[in-house]
Amino acid sequence: MAESEADTVRQAKQGDQPAFDRLFHRYRRPVMGFLYGMTGRRDFAEDLLQETVSRAFLLLPSLREESKFSAWLFGIARNVAREKGRSRLRDCNQLDLDGPVAEAVIDPKPDPEADAIKRQLYRAIGKGFSLLDEDRRTALALRVLGEKQYQEIAEITGWSLARVKVEIHRARAEMRKRMEPYIK
């Protein structure tokens, strides 16, 4: 029988290192995606991911509802992004609106024009995320890069389901304006 996530969390809480590895491997990609959406910088997102894991490791034994692990972990990532993100950007004054495209790795294509358009599109997405207000950015990054369902986003943010829908709908609308010129 397949091991449930709650079982894995229980084992990890008891100090089972392989269970801890399995658990966090499962979430590395979506958490990283979320943090990338929040920061627009891959290197920065990697740092925040490390911080998220460290805090999660320290706090894991205090998690009461094993079935809520996902929301709990993303809640930590969200707090880390808010706290470290603000202070680091303030300290370094390095909000680079074009960062994502500078880092984007586009596969070699036979069509340089299409490639250039794609780069512009990714630049527009990165800039769009950075210009969303924090709540909309959080909601959309959780949804499209963090792979979260609406109900889970409500649990992570503490918002009502209706508010989650509104934030994502509005964030999508804002982003669409920026993406539109490149996807017609």
Add this chain to the structure above:
Amino acid sequence: MRCQEIVPELDAYLTGELDSVMSAGVERHIEGCAACRAEMDLIRRENAIYREYASAAGIPGVASNRLQSSGRMPKSSIHTWRWAAAAAILVAAVLSWRFYATRDDVDATGNVGNGAMSAIPVPVRQAVSSYEKAVFLLQSAYQGKKKNLDPGLVRELDRNLRVAEAAVAECKLALEKHPDNPQVIDFLLLDYEKQLGILKQITEAL
């Protein structure tokens, strides 16, 4: 249902997150509404673009549906998680060990003798204890060398430390009132990190 009610539901409809009643309502509507069908296609297309965007930044294959439990993971990600976990253990273990050699008011369970902290979950208490031990060690080192430093610099350092200490104290009070609140715990740990960061900078420069 009108288009304005349908459009905010389309994204959740595409991933099967609506209940059966709402899902049936959306289905009925889009059968007869070309505009909402076009909107749904656009959302689908945008979702694909967001996935490509993440992949282009080196975040491999954001899943198109809910994340499923995967099999083998790349070695690099194993190292990432292990490194962070090991670092957390190491910091706590090293600090605990060093502190036990310098203080005699720690009981057998590792608590620091603060009754008000008893409602706080044990792992959080342990984390707090580890941070306090580290702060104590670094503070001791700083106090010992203080007289050799420029008085103006000392005033500046002390001012920064007082701000950091006040933030920690405030969060500890909040934690006593809300021992299960993860945000309060996060803020407290963050403030400890800031305090430690200042002390580390000072002691490394001594």
